Amino acid sequence: MWSVGPVRGLALGTVSPQPAIPAIRRVLSASAEMRRPPVVSFSRKGAVLVASAAVGAIVLSACAGNTASSQKKSNQLIYGADQFPANWQPDISAGNLTATANGIVRILPSAFYTNPKFKYQADSELLSETPKVTSQNPFTVQYKINPKAVWSDGKPINADDFIFNWKVNNPDDTTYGGSGSKLGDNACQTIAGNYNLIKSVTGSDGGHTVTMVYSTPFPDYQSLFSTLLPAHLFMQSSPAATCKAFNTGWPANKPLPISGGPWKMSAVDKTNQTFTLTPNDKYWGTKPKLSKLIYKTVGTDSTSLAQDMQNNETQMIYPQPQLDLISLLKKVPNITTTTSLGLSFEHIDFNVENPYLKDKAVRQAIALAIDRNALVARTAGQFDNRIKPLNNRIFVNNQPGYQDNAPPQYNSRNVAKAKQLLEGAGYKYQGSSLTKNGKAVSLTMGTTTNNALRKDTEVFVQSQLKAIGINLQPKQVDADTFFGDYKTQGATAAGDWDLNLFAWVATPALSQNKSIYACAPHNSRAQEQQNYTLGCDPAVDKLMNKAVVTTDPSAAIALWNQVDKLLWGDMFTLPLYQKPTVISYSNNYSGISDNASSQGPLWNSETWSVK
Numbered sequence: 001m002w003s004v005g006p007v008r009g010l011a012l013g014t015v016s017p018q019p020a021i022p023a024i025r026r027v028l029s030a031s032a033e034m035r036r037p038p039v040v041s042f043s044r045k046g047a048v049l050v051a052s053a054a055v056g057a058i059v060l061s062a063c064a065g066n067t068a069s070s071q072k073k074s075n076q077l078i079y080g081a082d083q084f085p086a087n088w089q090p091d092i093s094a095g096n097l098t099a100t101a102n103g104i105v106r107i108l109p110s111a112f113y114t115n116p117k118f119k120y121q122a123d124s125e126l127l128s129e130t131p132k133v134t135s136q137n138p139f140t141v142q143y144k145i146n147p148k149a150v151w152s153d154g155k156p157i158n159a160d161d162f163i164f165n166w167k168v169n170n171p172d173d174t175t176y177g178g179s180g181s182k183l184g185d186n187a188c189q190t191i192a193g194n195y196n197l198i199k200s201v202t203g204s205d206g207g208h209t210v211t212m213v214y215s216t217p218f219p220d221y222q223s224l225f226s227t228l229l230p231a232h233l234f235m236q237s238s239p240a241a242t243c244k245a246f247n248t249g250w251p252a253n254k255p256l257p258i259s260g261g262p263w264k265m266s267a268v269d270k271t272n273q274t275f276t277l278t279p280n281d282k283y284w285g286t287k288p289k290l291s292k293l294i295y296k297t298v299g300t301d302s303t304s305l306a307q308d309m310q311n312n313e314t315q316m317i318y319p320q321p322q323l324d325l326i327s328l329l330k331k332v333p334n335i336t337t338t339t340s341l342g343l344s345f346e347h348i349d350f351n352v353e354n355p356y357l358k359d360k361a362v363r364q365a366i367a368l369a370i371d372r373n374a375l376v377a378r379t380a381g382q383f384d385n386r387i388k389p390l391n392n393r394i395f396v397n398n399q400p401g402y403q404d405n406a407p408p409q410y411n412s413r414n415v416a417k418a419k420q421l422l423e424g425a426g427y428k429y430q431g432s433s434l435t436k437n438g439k440a441v442s443l444t445m446g447t448t449t450n451n452a453l454r455k456d457t458e459v460f461v462q463s464q465l466k467a468i469g470i471n472l473q474p475k476q477v478d479a480d481t482f483f484g485d486y487k488t489q490g491a492t493a494a495g496d497w498d499l500n501l502f503a504w505v506a507t508p509a510l511s512q513n514k515s516i517y518a519c520a521p522h523n524s525r526a527q528e529q530q531n532y533t534l535g536c537d538p539a540v541d542k543l544m545n546k547a548v549v550t551t552d553p554s555a556a557i558a559l560w561n562q563v564d565k566l567l568w569g570d571m572f573t574l575p576l577y578q579k580p581t582v583i584s585y586s587n588n589y590s591g592i593s594d595n596a597s598s599q600g601p602l603w604n605s606e607t608w609s610v611k
Contacts, residue, residue, distance in 0.1 A: 075610055076292035077589060079602065080305065080314035082450060083479050084273040084297040088256040088265075089249025090227045091169060091192050093493040096530070097479060098505055100252075102318070102600035103275065103295055109157065109260035110226040111143060114597035118343065118508050120222035125149075125285030126157070126260075128208075131222075138199065139214040141221050147208050148284035152259040155232050159203025159210045164231030165195075166212075168246050171521075171529070172196040175239045185526045188243040193515035193529065194224060194548065216549045219556070223509030230258050262288050262606040273297030277605075289591075289609040293602070300450045302328055309335055309584060316585040316592060318601035320451050326383045329584050337584040339383075341398055342596025343506040345390050346380075346454075346576040348445075348461070349533045354498050356441055361425035363571040366499075368421070369468045371413035375460055376577050379453050390575040393567055394513055394560045396506075397578045401557035405564045418468045434469030442471040446491060447501040449476045454501055457576075461499075472499070492532050495525055500532065503579050505598045510560050511548045517567060518544060535572030587611075 085103055087094035111127060112120045122130040131143045149157040169192040171177045177187045199215040214221070229246075236242045250256055255265040255275065264280040277293040298308060300320050306328035308314040319325060321339070329337040350357045350366070357363055372389040380387045388397060391406035409417065423429075427436050434441040445461060447454045458474035465472045482491055482502075491497055506512065515529040519536035540563055547559035567573070583594040583601055591608040594601065 074292075076290055076294060077315045077608060078294045078296050078313065080296055080298035080308055080317040080319075082298070082300045082320055083448070084270070085252040086479055087249045087251055089229070089246070091190050091229065092247060092249050093189070093191055095249055096191055098598075098600060099479065101505075101598065102602055103265075104227065104256060105600055105602050106261045106263045106605055107256060107259045107265060107277070107280075108227040108229070109149070110228065111224075112222040112226065113603070114507055114595070114599050116593065116595045116597070118597050120508060122222075133221075134211075136217065139217040141212045141214075143210040143212075143225075145208045145210065146284065147206075149260070150282055150284065151230050151232075152264050152280050152282045154282065155230070156207065157228070157230075157260055158207030159201070160207060160231045161228050162210045162212075162225060163201045163203065164234065165225060165229055166198055166201045168229075168234070168243070170195040170198070176243055183240055183243060186240050186243055186247075187526075188246045189526065190246075191515065191529050194218065194220065194511050197548070198224075217551050218511075218549060219551045219553075220509040220511040220548070223507055223512055228260065230260070233258060259283070262286060263293065286606055288606040290605075293605055300452060302452075305329075306332055309586070312586070315589060316583070316601065318581070318583050320453060321380060321383060321580050321582050322452055323379070323382050323456075325582065329582075332584075334587045335584055336587055337582065338594055340581045340583075340594050340596040341384075341386060341396070341578055342581050343396060343399075343508075343598060344503050344579040344581070344596075345396055345506075346457070346501070346503050346579050347390075347393070348574045348576065349497075349500040349502075350535075350572055350574075351495055351498055351500070352533055352535050352572065353495050354443070356436065356443065357498060359425055360571060361421045362427075365418040365421040365468060366465060366470070367410055367571055367574045368414045368418040369470075370461055370464050370574070372410075372576060373412070375457065378460060379456055380577055380580065384580050387577050387580065390577050392561070392564050393517075393573060393575050394510060394564045395557075401510075401560065403561055405561060405568055407568055410568070413464070415467050422468065429469055432466075432469055433471070440471060441469065442473065443498040444473045444475055445499040445501060446475050446477060446482065446497045448482050449478050451476075457501060493525065495532070495534065507598050510556065513560070513563075514544045514548060517563070517572070533572040535570055537566060537570050537572075540566050540570070 081099060081102065083097065083099040085097060085100040088100060088104055089095040090100055090104065109126045110123055111131065112122055115121045126146060126149055128144045128146045131141055134140045134142045145158060151157060167173050168176050168188040169190045171190065177190065197214050197216055197218050199213045202211045204211065234242055234245050236245055253268065253270045255268050259280045262280055262283045262285065263277040265275060266278045267276040269275070274294060274296045278291070279288045296314065298305060298314060300322060302322045302325040305317055305319055305325060309317060309329065310332045326337065326339065329335065350363045352358045376387055376389055390397060391404040392402055395402035422434060427434050445458050447458060455476060462472045462474055477491060492500060516531055518531060518541050519538065520531050520534055523534060523536065525534070543559055543563045543566065547556050547563065550556040550559060581594055581596045585592045588611055589608055590611050591604065595603040
């Protein structure tokens, strides 16, 4: 459980370097840019409508009416989300969900955020000036914190918070993390990356200036110190107790107890899957224009989503794209719907601890047996013809640096080749069933509930693998179970799966890929960070270690593409397609716009207002 305790057990101030451990994380050169994603918008003004979807006649009935007067009276907005968060702590697996990120994006402060053009931008209200590199040797970055910046309990946001976030997110820290820690599995189980590249963090100027000295040049320094955690709330009487608080985080059955942003969390109703944001009266910057922002879990059913928007039960949604959803939303009056191609992509993970999937030939055979062109055509391609199979794990299709790294054999389905690989690896066929040592090969494929597109994907893959004799059993579990918390660890982090289907939502920092693909120390799931497959290729690690500290953007991009080529050979994961974002909102509001990066739909919510 979360508790508030005295600040003890961690010496704040200048900290000496920690013993190095094999680094584990991922890069993007700081100056590399993404093109602004193509955007398609639909807006319809008018009265009631009756919509029919491709799957049959679906009627949307009007109830409340979408009137500007009702919005002015309430001065609030209800955001309809597909999932309810499990935990508000973003640096642990249970909090590594878009539902969490969307909920806390304007509550916990960040030194930098990603703007809609996919560029890092300093938070000009948290910081009094843009952080700057003051030395290349040693690589040193200095931050100036706005002296007015305070947490919602009145405590200052200062260097102590940066030092705390560095130490608990540093897997090499022998006190709070790392393989050398006496805490073992009780160490801070962070999923954050690259904090081990920092040699020291020093506060000065009354804690308003923070100086970070790196052990190596790190061009992606803007990716660190996002969603700052308050040191004074997490610090306990011992490092073990502090890490226990860190690992437990803030379970989402209660409001997040603090804020350093324009909103604070005022209420949580876990039963009804809602929580409420209200203005943080201690916030020193631009105050929200709305009096209330309500996060309401509404699922992914297309008809219900469109119905809620038409009946003014929600005023904004940011749903998982579904086959018939766009056509339904286009017919709802007085709303705007936009689709964008952002930094998210769907993929399949292979758990190499599985006795079959530990064999590379099996993983490659499965990839050969899945027709990704047909999968795209059957799923996301039906509502956006720009979507193609993704042939790169590091870059999405419209990102500078993207190149097609897929070996030619994966461009089309090849069942015969897949069977040849399997038989070459000692597998045999008994009738149409694939067997090993006389036992039929059966696997599961997991994903989260309330996502019809992913459910369709599972069914599709099931049918494809049947052709090579593999019995695949799809399963859907709720996000709490899928990602879990510190105690239960969750199915994904615990390795309780064979094939897993979900999306990665990236940032402009390519360095953050490293935590996904680097070898876990001692092959330990406690130290896997985000490498849920436990796949390990030392050659990949070597290249990533070099890419992370490469300051020349072109050279860094070339290294990351080499990483991806190796990963195609390893086949720990299979990329499927770049995932579009969909935002739909009432025209009675101003200020709402998509940010198709990892910032999510509430990224500028303090600027929203009722017209």
